[in-house]
Amino acid sequence: MLALAYAFVKGKGNLRDGLSRLLTEVSQGYLQPDMGGESIPTAEGELSDLAGDEPLFKALYQWFLDSGGVYKLAFGPKAFIVVSDPVVVRHLLKENAGNYDKGVLAEILEPIMGKGLIPADLETWKPRRRAIVPAFHRAWLGAMVAMFNACTRESAAKLDRLIAAAGDGEAVVDMEEEFLNLGLDIIGLGVFNYDFRSITRESPVIKAVYGVLKEAEHRSTFYIPYWNLPLASVLVPRQRRFRADLAVINACLDGLIAAAKRTRQATDEEALQARDYTKVRDPSLLRFLVDMRDADLDDRQLRDDLMTMLIAGHETTAAVLTWTLFALMQQPEVERKLLAELDAEVGDEAVTLDHIARLPYLRATLAESLRLYPQPPILIRRALGDDVLPPGLRGAPGGYPIGKGADLFISVWNLHRSPYLWRDPDAFRPERFSEAHANADFGGAWAGYRPEAQGASLYPNEVASDFAFIPFGGGMRKCVGDQFALTEAAVALVLLLRRYTFRLEGGPERVGMATGATIHTANGLRVRVAARAAPAGQPAVPAAAETPALATAS
Numbered sequence: 001m002l003a004l005a006y007a008f009v010k011g012k013g014n015l016r017d018g019l020s021r022l023l024t025e026v027s028q029g030y031l032q033p034d035m036g037g038e039s040i041p042t043a044e045g046e047l048s049d050l051a052g053d054e055p056l057f058k059a060l061y062q063w064f065l066d067s068g069g070v071y072k073l074a075f076g077p078k079a080f081i082v083v084s085d086p087v088v089v090r091h092l093l094k095e096n097a098g099n100y101d102k103g104v105l106a107e108i109l110e111p112i113m114g115k116g117l118i119p120a121d122l123e124t125w126k127p128r129r130r131a132i133v134p135a136f137h138r139a140w141l142g143a144m145v146a147m148f149n150a151c152t153r154e155s156a157a158k159l160d161r162l163i164a165a166a167g168d169g170e171a172v173v174d175m176e177e178e179f180l181n182l183g184l185d186i187i188g189l190g191v192f193n194y195d196f197r198s199i200t201r202e203s204p205v206i207k208a209v210y211g212v213l214k215e216a217e218h219r220s221t222f223y224i225p226y227w228n229l230p231l232a233s234v235l236v237p238r239q240r241r242f243r244a245d246l247a248v249i250n251a252c253l254d255g256l257i258a259a260a261k262r263t264r265q266a267t268d269e270e271a272l273q274a275r276d277y278t279k280v281r282d283p284s285l286l287r288f289l290v291d292m293r294d295a296d297l298d299d300r301q302l303r304d305d306l307m308t309m310l311i312a313g314h315e316t317t318a319a320v321l322t323w324t325l326f327a328l329m330q331q332p333e334v335e336r337k338l339l340a341e342l343d344a345e346v347g348d349e350a351v352t353l354d355h356i357a358r359l360p361y362l363r364a365t366l367a368e369s370l371r372l373y374p375q376p377p378i379l380i381r382r383a384l385g386d387d388v389l390p391p392g393l394r395g396a397p398g399g400y401p402i403g404k405g406a407d408l409f410i411s412v413w414n415l416h417r418s419p420y421l422w423r424d425p426d427a428f429r430p431e432r433f434s435e436a437h438a439n440a441d442f443g444g445a446w447a448g449y450r451p452e453a454q455g456a457s458l459y460p461n462e463v464a465s466d467f468a469f470i471p472f473g474g475g476m477r478k479c480v481g482d483q484f485a486l487t488e489a490a491v492a493l494v495l496l497l498r499r500y501t502f503r504l505e506g507g508p509e510r511v512g513m514a515t516g517a518t519i520h521t522a523n524g525l526r527v528r529v530a531a532r533a534a535p536a537g538q539p540a541v542p543a544a545a546e547t548p549a550l551a552t553a554s
């Protein structure tokens with residue numbers, strides 16, 4: 001009865017809304033008197049509160065402060081449990097991760113990624129994860145760094161051209177768009193050795209990739225899945241376009257898979273990882289997946305996995321670069337400190353993994369950007385069986401029973417900005433990652449942030465923060481591309497920050513949301529870009545030293 005009472009007490013909603021909510025809750029097992037335990041607090045808000053410019057993940061923050069680290073939110077006929085407490089998140093992602101799949105997210109992404117690693121049900125996911133993880137090995141990452149340098153130099157050459165064309169030494173550039181082009185070229189080369197060349201040209205495949213991303217965004221923010229209706233893909237123009245875009249990308253991926261199979265050389269995993277990747281003509285992930293002895297070479301599965309990585313690894317990394325630049329333009333002191341580190345450790349050399357290991361402030365800056373602007377801001381889960389969520393901070397002592405089918409939003413945004421987990425949570429301050437932080441109110445249930453617990457990892461992670469910092473998720477479904485993405489972002493930042501000055505041209509901080517995964521600016525990141533003057537007595541900052549280009553398809 002809770003939902004009905006709630007709808008009337010608030011004086012909003014109507015009887016039908018209340019009934020459909022009640023049905024949803026009962027069918028999803030939220031109201032299960034037989035399970036005992038307290039019911040989850042309900043957020044004091046309504047769907048209409050979400051109207052306006054504010055994206056969903058931002059609206060969830062105020063309700064978190066008002067209602068606590070576990071609360072329930074009804075969306076018309078749908079109800080979700082919103083989780084913003086690290087103890088509960090640890091339970092969902094690690095301790096009882098096998099009880100959850102991707103639920104609503106899988107429903108939205110299935111038409112695009114099929115049974116790729118992100119939306120995959122647990123049975124499909126297990127063997128694919130086992131096959132894909134070894135492909136992300138260190139020697140491959142080393143080869144990728146050379147490619148990151150080469151692609152960033154292409155971006156720099158374009159910025160040089162734009163500055164020269166502007167005539168007054170300064171060009172106004174949408175850096176979000178430039179980072180998206182850079183991210184697309186890099187993911188194409190790294191994952192399937194395909195050169196989109198999106199920095200310098202337009203192509204039907206690139207247009208199709210952006211078309212599909214746009215449709216994914218539309219679907220993740222539209223409440224009624226009309227695209228599942230019979231004939232929708234024929235009668236609705238945007239759905240027709242979507243099908244056409246998918247066909248273009250699929251044809252491209254199918255061609256690449258067929259070519260990789262024609263030249264297959266089955267090899268053991270160890271031997272594949274021991275290849276000299278500086279000399280390999282095609283060091284891509286696809287090559288590794290196809291060449292691995294006993295590999296599953298099902299065309300459809302390979303295509304789903306490639307499509308997943310294309311989409312998962314492109315906008316996300318571009319968004320990290322966009323938001324890091326956005327933050328640095330407003331933090332001259334952080335930028336000054338960062339530049340001093342880059343000048344001292346890298347200078348004009350091409351960036352290597354060894355350099356990055358010696359750049360702690362750069363790494364902390366990227367982590368701080370991911371803390372304040374996490375991509376994705378929300379992780380989605382659905383319970384495969386009944387469970388009891390731990391109480392977390394000030395929750396019901398016995399925790400909260402939930403039923404099979406319950407839908408959960410893990411709010412990464414709320415965790416990363418939680419006043420219970422971070423000192424001065426809204427400030428951009430990379431230094432925080434070298435300071436320990438604890439909160440006795442958790443009664444020992446949250447271990448706090450402990451820099452020394454980071455272990456061998458170069459970046460702060462879910463272990464050091466006991467699930468308060470999870471930009472790449474955590475537990476068994478943690479991102480497989482985290483090192484790839486962070487290295488790409490590090491190389492691009494080193495080269496571009498040393499070569500140019502960036503000044504915010506306009507636009508207040510406004511965020512939108514794409515593909516249910518990426519926080520993007522609402523109207524681009526318009527920036528005044530100029531060549532950085534060299535310190536007195538030194539030559540102008542040159543482009544980075546040459547790195548060998550890779551042989552590619554395009």
Ligand code: HEM
Nearest residue numbers: 117118309312313316317375471472473477479480481485
């Ligand atoms: C800064 C860039 C990136 C961020 C912030 C990011 C973030 C994430 C997050 C949060 C998850 C976990 C999702 C969940 O638990 O529901 C994830 C999963 C995944 N990511 Fe990334 N990602 C990034 C880059 C990449 C790249 C470059 C690739 C591939 C080349 C990639 C491939 C994947 C895949 C395949 C999964 C699914 C893993 C599984 O379920 O086993 N990501 N990513």
